[in-house]
Amino acid sequence: MSDDVKTPQSDLDSLVKSNTGCEKTIEMQLSEDGQILRLAMLGEMLASVAHELNTPIGFISANLSNLSKFIDKIFQLLNAYEHYASINSSNSEKIEIDKIKKEINYDYLKARIPEMMVRSMKASDSLKTLIRDVKISSRADSSKAEPSDINEALESAVHIIMSEYKSKVKINKDYDKLPLVECYIGKLNQVFLNILSNSCExxxxxxxxxxxxRHIKETVTIEITDTGSGMSDKVLEKIFLPFFTTKAIGYGTGLGLSISHRxxxxxxxxxxxDSKLGQGTKFTIKLPICQKQQI
Ligand SMILES: Nc1ncnc2c1ncn2[C@@H]1O[C@H](COP(=O)(O)OP(=O)(O)OP(=O)(O)O)[C@@H](O)[C@H]1O
Ligand SMILES: [Mg+2]
Structure with missing residues (x-):
């Protein structure tokens, strides 16, 4: 029997091989779709939490701003009392007032309260910004692509990522004046977050x-460049494959870029x-401003 004559066994082997490959592809596809579904559910959950947080943070912020004005007035009144008491009080009254001041650490409170108010207002402002960014970044998509502000979406994704990495990563922004881009902005937010978190990592x-x-003719280009570890050519050619990761078990599923690519x-x-080992990486996204057909 010549070598190229197929035996039932070799037929069976190739059948098994092709089926196994096929099952694997389907399994990978399901897993990737499952991941997309989980991310979409997570996005919805985040959006509704952000929505719920909006009202209480609005109260905190408005009340803090009023309180800081009232506190200034109360201090004005206290200063007037102090002045009046220093002229008109008896010695025993002065001793009693000084005792209370000491007990409540009055000088410290007077010096610290305005600063505490300013810090609390700043913290509530950052919370408001964070909630706004989470709302933008986890925005559920409507059933059709809609004209969206790409710079705004990028800005929110940057804010969210930077809340975790601001101590180690400096961010440079160079935004062009862009037209609205017809897209599913919730999905693009996911892409921006994936690429930015890879860069930080x-x-x-x-x-x-x-x-x-950049806006050039009918296309908007987004470049995200980092000064991170970079990649070898061998790694670079695989990064868009589902489940390809160089991260330790439990640190990466290897789905971020394949989902983003899709x-x-x-x-x-x-x-x-583009990447250079030891120097850094640049991801480039090119998007048409208008969709030729509904996606
Ligand atoms: N900016 C980058 N610099 C260096 N390597 C990168 C960069 N972005 C991606 N990579 C490489 O590409 C691989 C695949 O990235 P991908 O985002 O798909 O998966 P992951 O980050 O490993 O896991 P996850 O699914 O949690 O995102 C990474 O494991 C890493 O090796
Ligand atoms: Mg990733």
């Missing part, structure tokens, strides 16, 4: 990320990467 010690947008392709755009 690739930075050991301290480093920089530059987010740049989302950008669904928008009729491209997602590409």
């Amino acid at each position: 690739a930075i050991e010690g301290t480093g920089e990320i530059t987010v740049r947008t 989302i950008i392709e669904q928008h009729g755009g491209t997602l590409s990467a």
